[in-house]
Amino acid sequence: MSVHVIGTRTALLVVERPDRLPALAWLGAAPEGGFSPEDAADVAALVGDPPAFPTPFDIFGRAVPLLGEASQLWIGRRGLRGHRLGDGSGPAAGRDWSSRFVPVSVTADASAEHGAVVVEAVDEVAGLALRSELEGVAGGGVRVRHALRNTGAGGYVVDALEVALPAPVTMVEQLDFTGRWALERMAQRRPIADGTWVRESTEGRPGWDSATMLIAGEQGFGFSRGQVVGVHVAAAGEVRHVLERQRTGIITVGGGEALGPGEVVLAPGEEYATPWVYAFAADDGLDGLAAQSHALVRSWHPDALHERAVTSNVWEAVYHDHDVERLFALARLAAEVGVERFVLDDGWFGSRRDDSRGLGDWVVSDHFGPDGLRPLSDLVHELGMEFGLWLEPEMVNLDSDLYRAHPDWILATGGRVPTPMRSQEVLDLSRPEVHDHLFSQISAVLAENGVDYVKWDHNRQLFDAGSGVRDGATGIHAHTLGYAALLDRLRAAHPDVVWEGCASGGARIDLDSLSRVERVWTSDGTDALSRQRIQRGTAQLAPLAWLGAHISAPRNHQTGRVSDLDFRVATAFLGDLGIEWDLSSANLEERDRLRDWIALYRKHRGLVHTGRLHRADDLPDAVAVTGVVADDRSEGIFVYAQLEETVADPPPFRLPGLDARARYAVRAVNPGSAASDRFVSGGGASARGVTVVEASGFALGTVGLLPPARWPQTARVVHAERLD
Numbered sequence: 001m002s003v004h005v006i007g008t009r010t011a012l013l014v015v016e017r018p019d020r021l022p023a024l025a026w027l028g029a030a031p032e033g034g035f036s037p038e039d040a041a042d043v044a045a046l047v048g049d050p051p052a053f054p055t056p057f058d059i060f061g062r063a064v065p066l067l068g069e070a071s072q073l074w075i076g077r078r079g080l081r082g083h084r085l086g087d088g089s090g091p092a093a094g095r096d097w098s099s100r101f102v103p104v105s106v107t108a109d110a111s112a113e114h115g116a117v118v119v120e121a122v123d124e125v126a127g128l129a130l131r132s133e134l135e136g137v138a139g140g141g142v143r144v145r146h147a148l149r150n151t152g153a154g155g156y157v158v159d160a161l162e163v164a165l166p167a168p169v170t171m172v173e174q175l176d177f178t179g180r181w182a183l184e185r186m187a188q189r190r191p192i193a194d195g196t197w198v199r200e201s202t203e204g205r206p207g208w209d210s211a212t213m214l215i216a217g218e219q220g221f222g223f224s225r226g227q228v229v230g231v232h233v234a235a236a237g238e239v240r241h242v243l244e245r246q247r248t249g250i251i252t253v254g255g256g257e258a259l260g261p262g263e264v265v266l267a268p269g270e271e272y273a274t275p276w277v278y279a280f281a282a283d284d285g286l287d288g289l290a291a292q293s294h295a296l297v298r299s300w301h302p303d304a305l306h307e308r309a310v311t312s313n314v315w316e317a318v319y320h321d322h323d324v325e326r327l328f329a330l331a332r333l334a335a336e337v338g339v340e341r342f343v344l345d346d347g348w349f350g351s352r353r354d355d356s357r358g359l360g361d362w363v364v365s366d367h368f369g370p371d372g373l374r375p376l377s378d379l380v381h382e383l384g385m386e387f388g389l390w391l392e393p394e395m396v397n398l399d400s401d402l403y404r405a406h407p408d409w410i411l412a413t414g415g416r417v418p419t420p421m422r423s424q425e426v427l428d429l430s431r432p433e434v435h436d437h438l439f440s441q442i443s444a445v446l447a448e449n450g451v452d453y454v455k456w457d458h459n460r461q462l463f464d465a466g467s468g469v470r471d472g473a474t475g476i477h478a479h480t481l482g483y484a485a486l487l488d489r490l491r492a493a494h495p496d497v498v499w500e501g502c503a504s505g506g507a508r509i510d511l512d513s514l515s516r517v518e519r520v521w522t523s524d525g526t527d528a529l530s531r532q533r534i535q536r537g538t539a540q541l542a543p544l545a546w547l548g549a550h551i552s553a554p555r556n557h558q559t560g561r562v563s564d565l566d567f568r569v570a571t572a573f574l575g576d577l578g579i580e581w582d583l584s585s586a587n588l589e590e591r592d593r594l595r596d597w598i599a600l601y602r603k604h605r606g607l608v609h610t611g612r613l614h615r616a617d618d619l620p621d622a623v624a625v626t627g628v629v630a631d632d633r634s635e636g637i638f639v640y641a642q643l644e645e646t647v648a649d650p651p652p653f654r655l656p657g658l659d660a661r662a663r664y665a666v667r668a669v670n671p672g673s674a675a676s677d678r679f680v681s682g683g684g685a686s687a688r689g690v691t692v693v694e695a696s697g698f699a700l701g702t703v704g705l706l707p708p709a710r711w712p713q714t715a716r717v718v719h720a721e722r723l724d
Contacts, residue, residue: 002015003015003016003025003037003041004016004108004115004117005034005115006114006115006116006117006134006135006136006142007030007115007136007137007140007141007142008030008034008115008136008140009029009139009140009141009280009281009282009292010027010028010029010030010136010140010141010142010280010281010292011026011027011028011029011030011034011035011142011281012024012026012027012144012165013025013026013027013035013040013043013044014066014117014134015044015063016103016106017049017103020065020072020101020102020103021067021069021072021103021121021130021132022103022106023044023063023064023065024063024064024065024066024166025043025044025047025063025166026043026044026047026166027142027166027168027229027279028168028229028281029227029281029282029283029288030140030281048062048063049063062166062169062248062249062250063166064164064165064166064252065079066079066132067079067080067101067130067132067146067164069098069099069101070098071099071100072100075248076164076244076250076252077162077164077196077242077244079161079163079164080130080148080158080160080161081159081160081161082096082148082156082157082159082160082161083096083156083159084096084097084126084127084154084155084156084157085154085155085157085265086154087154093157096125096126096156099128099130100125100126101128102121102123103119103120104120104121104122105118105119105120106118106120107120109135112135112136113136114135114136114137114138114140114142115135115136116134116135116136117133117134117135118131118132118133119132119134126152127151127153128148128149128152128156129148129149129151130146130149131146132144132145132146132147133145133146133147137299138295138296139291139292139293139294139295139296139298140280140292140295141280141281141292141296142278143234143276143277143279144163144165144276144279145163145273145275145276146161146273146274147273148161148266148271149266149269149270149271150268150269150270151268153268154268155265155267155268156265156266157262157264157265157266158259158264158265158266158272159259160256161256161257161272161274162242162254162255162256162274163255163274164242164244164252164254165229165231165252165254165277165279166250166252167216167229167251167252167253168229168251169249169250169251170227171192171216171217171218171227171228171229171251172192172217172218172219173189173190173192173216173217173220173221174191174192174197174214174216174217174243175187175188175189175215175217175286176188176199176211176212176213176214176215176241177209177213177540178211179209179506179537180209181504181505181507181524181525182524182525182527182558183208183523183530183534184208184209184210184505184507184509184523184534184537184538185212185506185533185534185537185538185540186533186537187537192216192243192245192251194245194246194247195244195245197242197244198240198241198242199211199240199242200238200239200240200241201237201239201240202238202258203238203463204237204426204461204463204465204476204479205236205238205458205462206237206238206239206507206509206510207461207507208504208505208506208507210239210507210509210510211241212232212509212510212537212538212540213230213231213232213289214230214232214241214243215229215230215286215289216228216229216230216243216251217229217285221285221286222285222286222617223286223614223615223616223656224284224285224287224288224616224656225285225617226283226284228281228286228288228289229253229280229281230253230279230280230289230540231254231277231278231280232277232278232280232293232510232511232541233255233256233510234275234276234277234510234511234512235257235480235510235512236480236484236508236510236512236513237257238257238258238480239255240255240256240257240258242254242255253279255277256274256275256277257274257275260474260476262473262474263473263474263475263476264477275512276511276512278293278296278511280292280293285617286540286615287612287613287614289540290539290540290613291612291613293511293540293541293542294542296511297511297514297515297542297543298543298545298610300514301518304498304545305606305609305610307498308545308605308609309340309341309385309386310338310340310577310578310598310601310602311339311340311341311342311388311453311548311550311577311578312330312334312339312341312342312343312579312583313455313550313578313579313580314327314330314342314343314344314345315345315346315580316580316581316582317583317584318330318347318582319347320352320353320354320355321347322344322347322348322367322368324368324369324375324376326584327344327376328376329584330342330582330584331379331383332379332383333584334383334579334583335383336595337579337583337591337594337595337598338598338599338602339385339578339598340384340386341385341387341452341453341578342385342386342387343387343388343390343453343455344373344376344387344388344389345390345455346392346457347365348364348365348368348373348389348390349363349364349365350362350363350365350400350401351400352365355397355422355423355424356399357399357400357423358399359392359395359396359397359424360395360396360397360402361400361401361402362393362438362441362442363441363445364445364449372448372449373389374448374449374450377449377450377451381450386452386453386498387449387451388451388453388455389445389446389449389453389454389455390454390455390457391442391454391455391456391457392456392457392458392459393438393442393486394426394427394429394458394479395426395427395458396409396410396424396425396426396427397424398417398420398423398424398425399423402437406434409427409428409431410425410426410427411425411426411427411462411464411465411466411467411475411476411479412425412464412466412468412472413464413465413466413472413474414464414472415472416464418463418464418465419463419464421460421461421463422460424459424460425460426460426465426479428467428468428469428475428478428479428482429482429485429486430469430475430478430479430482434482435482435489438486439489442490443493446494446497447494451494452496452498453497453498454497454499454500455500455502455521456502457502457503457504457521458502458504458507459503459504462476462479465479467479484512484516487499487516488516491516499516499517499519500517500518500520500548501513501514501516501517501520501521502520502521505521505522505523505524505525506521506522506534509522509542510541511541514541514542514546517546518546519545519547519548519576520546520547520548521548522534522535522538522547522548522549522575523538524558525558526550526552526580527552527556527558527559527561527563528552528556528563528567528571528713529563529643529713530558531549531571531572532571532641532643535571535574535575536615536624536626539613544574544575544576544608544609544613545575545608545609545610547575548578549571549572549573549576549577550572550579550580550581551565551568551569551577551578551579551580551581551594552580553580553581553582553585563713564713564714565590565594566593566597566714566715567641567715569594569597570639570670570715570716570717571639571641571715573597573601573608573637573639574608574626574639575608576609577605579594593671593672596671597671600671600717604637604669604719607628607630607635607637608628608637610630611630611636612628612629612630612657613626613627613628614626614627614628614629614656614657615627615656616654616656617656620651621643621644622642622644622646622650622712623640623643623646623650623651624639624640625639625641625653625654625655625656626639626641627656627657629657629658633657633658633659633662633697634721634722635720635721636655636658636719636720637669637717637719638653638719639715639716639717640707640708640718641714641715642707642708642710642711642712642713642714642715643713645710645712649707649710650707650708652703652704652706652707653704653705653706653707653708653716653718654700654702654704654705655701655704655705655718656701657701658697658700658701658720659722660696660697660698661696661697661698662697662722662723663694663695663697663722664695664696664697664700664721664722665692665693665720665723666693666700666705666718666719666720666721667691667692667718667721668691669718669719670716670717693705700720705718
């Protein structure tokens with residue numbers, strides 16, 4: 001029996017079988033030091049393998065086939081669901097729906113750093129070939145995908161092709177995420193029961209309510225405790241996450257692309273590949289999973305952490321009203337408080353004065369004068385800042401030059417224009433002429449205006465999204481591939497431009513998109529209290545350095561809630577900090593304090609963006625403690641946020657993640673606040689003047705510091721530094 005081990009921190013055991021597809025014997029956190037060949041063989045043997053033709057008295061093993069097939073008596077969800085179209089001599093459809101793949105080769109790549117296996121298999125009767133790739137990735141996780149090729153006569157309709165991975169049978173709880181506009185990635189938790197739990201996006205993108213990561217765990221798992229397994233389908237379009245527990249007790253987690261009717265029909269020789277399905281496993285809870293996905297994303301952008309810049313986006317300051325002199329004034333104020341990047345949002349192009357017109361016409365508006373954006377760009381650069389622009393390349397207003405010239409370029413079905421949303425429609429990026437037009441216009445704007453940064457938005461869901469080149473058949477899969485191709489082409493043509501991904505806020509945050517952008521707009525919701533929860537959930541997948549976290553106005557324009565400046569900045573501190581506030585409305589004292597906060601952030605952002613995330617367990621909902629600790633545990637930065645009032649006294653400020661055996665000096669770093677001195681003192685009233693606490697990592701992590709004042713919407717930031 002040949003057993004292959006894939007992954008480092010997460011381990012997937014693949015068992016070869018001569019006459020059937022390999023079995024996936026185990027997925028979980030790798031033992032310290034990794035699997036020895038003997039351990040891997042023992043685990044595979046104990047898990048067992050169902051016989052090819054069991055009698056009613058056989059006890060099924062617990063291994064999961066690489067692809068679940070009815071022909072192999074798999075009682076769970078079928079990995080391939082599809083059928084062949086008829087040739088006129090028989091049924092019009094419905095043949096070759098049950099596959100029986102036989103392996104042709106199983107190749108282990110010994111040179112792969114984290115382990116890799118490629119399986120080639122065929123079903124000569126059904127006229128199908130399957131290639132499955134399983135590999136370890138940077139950060140310690142694993143990923144799997146399938147590719148199906150039609151080797152027979154006639155078209156083959158792929159309704160679904162999904163990856164399913166084993167989860168330990170000890171898992172009894174599951175967690176994923178949901179949400180809405182301006183309140184994305186709210187965690188939801190439920191017991192695992194027999195049956196199938198499916199989370200599916202239906203709007204052409206993962207969505208505000210995206211499952212994001214589907215997690216199975218032991219009873220009571222938390223941020224820092226418990227064995228957990230999480231999966232993520234890495235696709236920017238419609239995705240499906242699945243957790244299933246069979247009556248046999250076998251648990252699988254996985255998913256794939258959510259394909260529309262007839263969306264993928266393979267002609268002879270054609271192939272369809274699933275998105276990568278990533279899996280992470282840890283025995284130290286949700287933060288253990290997050291550490292692996294964060295390291296993976298960072299590995300894709302090795303230089304990005306050195307490009308981080310404090311950003312000012314003027315959307316909530318001016319909206320569509322792009323008065324040139326006002327923009328000049330805002331740029332100067334931004335530079336004065338320490339901003340390093342100035343971004344002009346929606347409203348700079350074509351006839352755009354509101355959201356009903358001009359979208360798709362990527363030429364600078366005449367109201368900027370004969371020199372266009374160049375004077376503003378030059379001023380921003382003279383002030384020592386980068387210059388950025390907002391774009392929404394995938395969309396078009398009906399009231400635009402582009403739509404009037406090419407009404408056939410939109411995604412539509414049935415010969416009708418889809419019901420408009422935000423007065424806009426979706427361009428079909430699978431069409432080469434659309435791709436080339438957008439590339440040409442956007443490239444010219446970037447080159448002519450000295451653009452250093454682009455915020456790429458996606459504000460309309462893809463309902464009724466048929467493709468004209470497919471006679472109105474569903475076009476979301478092809479459009480999603482077109483989005484990736486256009487972004488890749490623009491990145492290659494403008495290698496010095498930094499890219500931010502946005503989709504009505506956080507509706508398209510996935511590992512495929514994160515592989516292509518250096519930042520995401522976490523949410524359109526900039527209210528600090530809402531952002532505490534949004535950022536906490538989004539950080540389960542995306543590193544803090546990728547989470548655009550902006551300081552909004554004192555009265556937030558989405559919720560109407562009024563928040564103190566310190567609370568707003570402390571909320572944005574553990575992210576990629578920026579400003580979404582009309583600084584001309586801030587008084588001198590507020591701007592001075594903001595300057596101090598930005599200076600403090602710039603001092604510590606290297607730690608924030610490269611360290612490991614730690615979120616404290618066992619706190620009431622009214623309190624959140626979040627920290628980032630350096631990999632060598634030499635220092636950490638922590639935020640205690642009092643979100644609401646508590647009936648009892650607030651819990652202590654425990655600092656998770658520090659070295660229990662080391663001693664640390666802990667200082668309050670909130671700019672200019674005497675209250676923060678009392679916050680870290682301890683030792684009763686006689687010690688309240690102490691500004692530095694020295695204690696062991698064990699004491700700080702278990703006993704903690706005195707909590708701050710119990711006022712709602714207050715926060716304190718402390719820095720812990722190891723003593724030599």
